[in-house]
Amino acid sequence: MSHLPDESQKRFIAVLSKKMDLGRTLNVLGHLSVGLSNQLESDETCYVDYEDLDGNVHPNLSHYPFIVLKADNSNKLRKVREEAFSRGIKFTDFTSSMIEGGSAEQQQRTKEIKEEDLEYLGVCLFGDTEILREFTKKFSLYK
Numbered sequence: 001m002s003h004l005p006d007e008s009q010k011r012f013i014a015v016l017s018k019k020m021d022l023g024r025t026l027n028v029l030g031h032l033s034v035g036l037s038n039q040l041e042s043d044e045t046c047y048v049d050y051e052d053l054d055g056n057v058h059p060n061l062s063h064y065p066f067i068v069l070k071a072d073n074s075n076k077l078r079k080v081r082e083e084a085f086s087r088g089i090k091f092t093d094f095t096s097s098m099i100e101g102g103s104a105e106q107q108q109r110t111k112e113i114k115e116e117d118l119e120y121l122g123v124c125l126f127g128d129t130e131i132l133r134e135f136t137k138k139f140s141l142y143k
Helices: 022-039 074-087 105-111 127-136
Strands: 010-017 048-050 057-062 068-069 090-095 120-128
Touching: 010 022, 010 074, 010 127, 022 090, 022 120, 068 074, 074 090, 074 120, 074 127, 120 127
Parallel strands: 010 068
Antiparallel strands: 010 120, 048 057, 090 120
8 A cells, every 4th residue: 555645645625605405515515526526637636445354345435535614605615716716726616506407507597697696505626735724724624
């Protein structure tokens, strides 16, 4: 296992609105995670397989931590998004306009809303631990 990179150097961080019910929260987190992983190059992250005593493989789990934090409101999520964008950090975000209907309907609805009027429900980031901590340390762990 010594060939693995230092897992404390990078991380995934999701910051989610605390105003959602559990089902919506999990849905938003799922969309954010899949979208962000699609942006990452194979050399940016590291996935590992776990094998149990019976030889069953539990595949493709992130070597790097995935931290889930909570935000009080959309404006705090907007600031996280703005910070990630300005620093060139890879991220995904999810807004309330992306909830009802299929993707085409959601895209059209989002296109009709000014950014300042979007209600952010979550932002997911991947990057260097210390850089991400600079602007996410004020958020509490999601429990």
